[in-house]
Amino acid sequence: MPQKDHIHETLDEFHKTVFTNCDSLESELCTAWNKIHGVQMLRIVSAHELTGAEKKGFEECLPEAEISYAVDPKLISGVKVEWSDRVLDVSAKGMIEKMRETLFSAK
Secondary structure, eight states: OHHHHHHHHHHHHHHHHHHTTHHHHHHHHHHHHHHHHOOOOOEESSSOHHHHHHHHHHHHHHTTTTEEEEEEEGOOSEEEEETTTTTEEOSSHHHHHHHHHHHHOOO
């Protein structure tokens, strides 16, 4: 069972890191939006229902975008932003998948 405890500790630490960096994520998204300004529609998928304040933050940062919101609990925490053929995935699920790919590709 010690391995299971380690996994829970790792996920707890990851969760804290994601929520500590939310302001940074919003800032990065604003910067990316300003660079690609041609995108008109965004889909923001979150692990839980976003609050009005969280939605307002995205909408103020991306005033010319038409934003739709969705919830996918499988993301565990964080968000995934989709536009055109691009995806910015800063969800726990996405980061775990990237770690898995990195670990298994480093044979």
